[in-house]
Amino acid sequence: MEFDYVIVGGGSAGATLAARLSEDPGLSVCLIEAGGRGDGILVRIPAGAVAMLPGYGKINNWAFHTVPQPGLNGRRGYQPRGRALGGSSAINAMLYVRGQRQDYDGWADLGCEGWDWDSVLPWFRRAEGHEDGADAFHGGDGPLQVSHQKAPRPITRAFIAAGQELQLREREDFNTGDNEGIGLFQVTQFHDPARNGERCSAAAAYLHPVMGQRANLTVLTGARAQRILLEGRRATGVEIRRGRRVQQIRARREVILACGAFGSPQLLQLSGIGRPEDITPHGIEMRHELSGVGRNLQDHLDFILAWKTRDTDNFGIGLRGTGQLLRHLARWRRDGRSMAATPFAEGAAFFRSTPQVDRPDLQLHLVIAMVDDHARRLHLGHGYSCHVCVLRPHSRGQVSLASGDPLADPLIDPAYLSDRRDLDLLIAGARQARRLMLGAPLAPYRDRELHGMHDDMTDAEWERHIRARADTIYHPVGTCRMGVDEGAVVDPQLRVHGLQGLRVVDASVMPTLISGNTNAPTIMIAERAAAMILAAARGEDECAGHQAARAS
Structure with a gap:
C-alpha cells in the first residue's frame, strides 16, 4: 500500500494530523495505530479512567515501567500511556491546560523560531470548541470540545476557599498564558447535547467523525510499526506487523512519527537513527547518527498527600461507594452530569515557591478520591488527595532500546531527582x-491523614516520604527535541535533522516541559504541524497557514 503521508501513532497528535491532512481530498493519508478504536464505554465515560489507568489487563494502556530509579529508593516507576486511537487523551483526566506564556517564549529563545506564545495561541484557538464560545484566548468552533466541569464536588470548592485564605487568587481560566492562582480545571469533555458529559478524546474530536467518510483516509488499528524504511537519506515508508502479517506501507511524501515521548525515539532507534551506542549493541545497522534521539526526557514527578473522610460526596471503595457510583452512572446516562462525569482531578492551583521566581513553579491537583500508587493500591472508605509537582524540573533522563525486538518495551529512565534542586523544590x-x-475550609472533610504524615516534619522526613512514594503524573516530553543546535532531533518545522521525508510530531519535540498538563499543547503542536505540511505540499510558505489560523 502506498499513500502520500504515513502517520505512525493515533494518539493526540496522530489523530489531529490524520484528520487535518485528509481535509485535502487530493492527498492520501494512512494512520497506523497499535491499539484499538478508542470508542468503548470505558473511554467515553470519564469515570472509566479508574479502570484503565492502573494497567490491569492493559486496557487501552501500554502500562510501561521505568528502570529502577536511584532517586526513588531504587523503585521502578509506573508509566501509563494510552494505547488506542486518541492515545493518552483516551485514558487521562481530560484536563485542558496550556501552560505559561513564558514556556513558549523560552522555546523561541532556544532557537525554535515561531513557537513563542503569540505564535502558538492561534493554533490553540483553532483546535478548540469552547463551551463559552470564541474570545481572545479561546476558539468556539474547533473540533476539540472544552467544557467547564459538569458537577464539581463541594470539597473542591472548599479547596479553592482554602487557597484563597493563603492569598491565592481564584481563577476562572488557566489558559490565558498566566496560570497563577487556584480554581477548577477546564476539561476536554463534550458539551453538545448529543454527547453531553462524554470524554472528548483527540480521536473523538478529530478522527471518529471522519473515519469511513473520507476515501483518502485509511486507519489501520492493531498495527505495530517495526521500523522506518529508508532509501539513502530519505524515509520512504514503514514496516508494520498486524497480527502475524508483516507488511510495508509506503509514503510518497512523508513519514510522520506521532508515537509519543517513549515510542518515537524507540522507533527511530529501531530504524538505526540515533546514537551508535544505543543502536549497534542490539544488532541494528546504523543508518543516521543523531545524538539527541532519546535524550532530554523530562517529566513531572508527583507526590501525594491523602486523607480519609466521613463525607460521602466523593469516590469511595466499599458497599456504600459502589451503590453511590451506580446511581451516578445512571444519571450520567440520562443527562451527562453527576459524579460519573468528573475528571477526578477537579481542583487546580499554580503557585510560586518564593516571590523571587518569575512564574509559578509548583502545581497542585485536588483529586476527589484517595489515590495511592496510580489507583493500584486501594483503601476502603471515602477520601481525597492533593498532588504536588515541580513544574519545570532540572532532572533529565533518556529512552533507549531494551533489545532489537520491535515488540519489546523501551527502557525508560526519567532520572527522577537526579538534580537535587528538584527534591528541594518538591x-x-x-x-x-x-x-x-489543613486550612479551615477543609476542616469538615478531614478525618484521618494517610501515610504517616504529621506536623513539624523535618526536611529529612519529607525527603524519605518523597523518595518512598513519589512517581509520575504522566507528562513525559522532550526525547526528540526541537531546535537548531547539535543535540536537537528536529528543526522548528519538526523535520528530522539530516533526513528527508521524516518528521516527528508529538510531545517528544518539546524542548522543555511546559508549566502544566501536556495534552492541550500536544494537540496544538499537531495543528501547527499539519498546516506546515499542507503548506509544503502546496508549495506555499507557512505564512498562509498562520493567516488561516488567525482568521479562524
Missing part, C-alpha cells in the same frame, strides 16, 4: 500543599 511545595489542605 519538599517546599509539599509543605505548602499540606498547609493549604
Whole structure:
C-alpha cells in the first residue's frame, strides 16, 4: 500500500494530523495505530479512567515501567500511556491546560523560531470548541470540545476557599498564558447535547467523525510499526506487523512519527537513527547518527498527600461507594452530569515557591478520591488527595532500546531527582500543599491523614516520604527535541535533522516541559504541524497557514 503521508501513532497528535491532512481530498493519508478504536464505554465515560489507568489487563494502556530509579529508593516507576486511537487523551483526566506564556517564549529563545506564545495561541484557538464560545484566548468552533466541569464536588470548592485564605487568587481560566492562582480545571469533555458529559478524546474530536467518510483516509488499528524504511537519506515508508502479517506501507511524501515521548525515539532507534551506542549493541545497522534521539526526557514527578473522610460526596471503595457510583452512572446516562462525569482531578492551583521566581513553579491537583500508587493500591472508605509537582524540573533522563525486538518495551529512565534542586523544590511545595489542605475550609472533610504524615516534619522526613512514594503524573516530553543546535532531533518545522521525508510530531519535540498538563499543547503542536505540511505540499510558505489560523 502506498499513500502520500504515513502517520505512525493515533494518539493526540496522530489523530489531529490524520484528520487535518485528509481535509485535502487530493492527498492520501494512512494512520497506523497499535491499539484499538478508542470508542468503548470505558473511554467515553470519564469515570472509566479508574479502570484503565492502573494497567490491569492493559486496557487501552501500554502500562510501561521505568528502570529502577536511584532517586526513588531504587523503585521502578509506573508509566501509563494510552494505547488506542486518541492515545493518552483516551485514558487521562481530560484536563485542558496550556501552560505559561513564558514556556513558549523560552522555546523561541532556544532557537525554535515561531513557537513563542503569540505564535502558538492561534493554533490553540483553532483546535478548540469552547463551551463559552470564541474570545481572545479561546476558539468556539474547533473540533476539540472544552467544557467547564459538569458537577464539581463541594470539597473542591472548599479547596479553592482554602487557597484563597493563603492569598491565592481564584481563577476562572488557566489558559490565558498566566496560570497563577487556584480554581477548577477546564476539561476536554463534550458539551453538545448529543454527547453531553462524554470524554472528548483527540480521536473523538478529530478522527471518529471522519473515519469511513473520507476515501483518502485509511486507519489501520492493531498495527505495530517495526521500523522506518529508508532509501539513502530519505524515509520512504514503514514496516508494520498486524497480527502475524508483516507488511510495508509506503509514503510518497512523508513519514510522520506521532508515537509519543517513549515510542518515537524507540522507533527511530529501531530504524538505526540515533546514537551508535544505543543502536549497534542490539544488532541494528546504523543508518543516521543523531545524538539527541532519546535524550532530554523530562517529566513531572508527583507526590501525594491523602486523607480519609466521613463525607460521602466523593469516590469511595466499599458497599456504600459502589451503590453511590451506580446511581451516578445512571444519571450520567440520562443527562451527562453527576459524579460519573468528573475528571477526578477537579481542583487546580499554580503557585510560586518564593516571590523571587518569575512564574509559578509548583502545581497542585485536588483529586476527589484517595489515590495511592496510580489507583493500584486501594483503601476502603471515602477520601481525597492533593498532588504536588515541580513544574519545570532540572532532572533529565533518556529512552533507549531494551533489545532489537520491535515488540519489546523501551527502557525508560526519567532520572527522577537526579538534580537535587528538584527534591528541594518538591519538599517546599509539599509543605505548602499540606498547609493549604489543613486550612479551615477543609476542616469538615478531614478525618484521618494517610501515610504517616504529621506536623513539624523535618526536611529529612519529607525527603524519605518523597523518595518512598513519589512517581509520575504522566507528562513525559522532550526525547526528540526541537531546535537548531547539535543535540536537537528536529528543526522548528519538526523535520528530522539530516533526513528527508521524516518528521516527528508529538510531545517528544518539546524542548522543555511546559508549566502544566501536556495534552492541550500536544494537540496544538499537531495543528501547527499539519498546516506546515499542507503548506509544503502546496508549495506555499507557512505564512498562509498562520493567516488561516488567525482568521479562524
